[in-house]
Amino acid sequence: MRLLVVGAHAADFVWRAGGIIAKTKELGREVLNLSLSYLERGESGNLWKEDPNRSIESVKEARHEISTKASNILGCTYQCLDWVTTQC
Numbered sequence: 001m002r003l004l005v006v007g008a009h010a011a012d013f014v015w016r017a018g019g020i021i022a023k024t025k026e027l028g029r030e031v032l033n034l035s036l037s038y039l040e041r042g043e044s045g046n047l048w049k050e051d052p053n054r055s056i057e058s059v060k061e062a063r064h065e066i067s068t069k070a071s072n073i074l075g076c077t078y079q080c081l082d083w084v085t086t087q088c
Contacts, residue, residue, distance in 0.1 A: 003031045009039035010063040010080060014070050021074045031076035037083045038063040 003024045005017045013021065013033050021031050040059040047059050064080060071078035 001027075001029050003029060005031065005033045005076070007033070007035050009037055009042070010035045010067045011070070013067075018074060021076050025075035031074070033067075033071050033074075033076045033078045035067065035078075035080040038080060 001024075003021070005013050005021060007013045007016065012035070017033075021033065024031050038060045040056050040063065047062055048054060060082065064078075067080070068078045
């Protein structure tokens with residue numbers, strides 16, 4: 001058995017599926033954590049506040065690093081499709 005966790009944005013899995021990811025890993029199963037986008041303009045406000053001159057690429061890199069670290073803690077693999085998002 002394998003588990004595929006699909007989230008719209010990079011950090012969604014932590015609070016939406018963290019428990020089931022941890023339980024699945026505890027059972028010795030593989031987990032792939034897949035995000036559709038980094039939502040670099042939406043959920044990344046703190047990154048932009050820290051440095052308003054940041055590039056979008058640097059925000060994506062930061063979001064990827066944060067999500068990878070959280071995935072590593074949970075024991076799963078992280079990937080992002082990096083679909084372009086627009087702010088509504």
